[in-house]
Every structure is written in C-alpha cells, then in structure tokens.
Amino acid sequence: MFKETFEGFGGEVTDYEGITVGEKDFRATLTKISAHQPEAIYFGGFQAEAALLVSQKNEVGLESAIFFTDDGAFSDQYIEAAGGAAEGSYATFADLPAGSPELEAFRARYKEKYGVEPSELGPFHAHAYDATMVLLNAIEKVAVDQDGTLLVPRKALAEAVRATKDYQGLSGTITCDEKGDCGSANIIIYQVQNGEWVRVFPPES
Helix, strand or coil, rough: HHHHHHCCCCCCCCCCCCCCCCCCCCHHHHHHHHCCCCCCEEECCCCHHHHHHHHHHHCCCCCCEEEECHHHCCCCCHHHHHHHHHCCCEEECCCCCCCCCCHHHHHHHHHHHHHCCCCHHHHHHHHHHHHHHHHHHHHHHHHHHEEEEEEEEHHHHEEEEEHHEEEEEEEEEEECCCCCCCEECCCCCCCCCCCECCCEECCCC
C-alpha cells in the first residue's frame, strides 16, 4: 500500500526489499539499495530491526539517505539501540490528546500500581486500553446468562463493536464503522533531535 500511494503522489521507488525479523545483519540488502542512491529509506517494522537498519545503512554508503519508519519503531528503545545513528530519523505515530485528564489519570494510576510509566512498555498503551474497553463494553451489552454460564454471541458481539460511537477513550473520541475499524487519532510525524523524539508535522497549534 505504501509503494502504490507514494508513487501515486509522484514519488519514485528505486527498490522494494523485504527482511527477516530477528536477523542482525542487513548490510547485503542495504548494499543492494545503495546502488541506486535513494534520497530516503522507508522501513515499516519494529524497533529492533529499525535500529539495526539505521545504523548499518551508514556503513554501505547511505549516510545521506533519510531514514523514515513507522509507529512500530516509535520508542525510546529505538533511540537507545541505534545511538547516534538515530539522529535525524523520522517516525509516524497516532497522536494522543495533549493534556487529556483521562490520559493523565490513567498514567498516574498505572504508575502507582505497577511502579513504571505505561509508555515504558511500548507506545500503544493508550490504544490497547481503549481497544480492551470497547470490547468489554460490547460484551456487557450482548452477554447472556444461560443457567449460570455467561455466553457471548459472536455475531451480536461483532455488531456491538461496530456500533460503538463517540466513546471517550484515552486516545480520543472513538467511533467504529461497519467493518469494525475504530479510530480517533491523527497521524503525526516525529524526528529524533538531540536524542529525543520531537514533533515536526503538523506543528503544535
């Protein structure tokens, strides 16, 4: 989907390569890519591989290629693993509402109970919580007590999830469509600057 969309906007994709999750050396793939000297490299994956790629690209003549990744690598662990090689790289992430009292209260409760910030477990803590609550709310609406056994009809559950509208979650206001796709957030672009993720687009209002 990324390739088709990028080309649809007039971009040129010089290479389209895949990697194996868990591998540690991507220099052969990066060397192949370097033959066309791309202006940028986009990697859709997770932090472990992203950190290796952004580090190893500089060893095969791709120092000037901008490294762009997604929410799977949007974490402090990516920056720590890649070190200075992460500087200047970009990632997208679904925005969380700034100053949300619900989100701040959740973070405080979580830290009080478990002793760590929920963000230390990964960037999707608020989204995971919201997904769980949407599902639990739907179960509460359709579950049936049948002789002491709690039954959750599958079709009714799916319909209840899809009927979710204006649920006030940690990640924002959530409404689901007829396919069950639920979302609330805008996509934000961040850049690593001085060892930290900094929002660069759209700018803070």
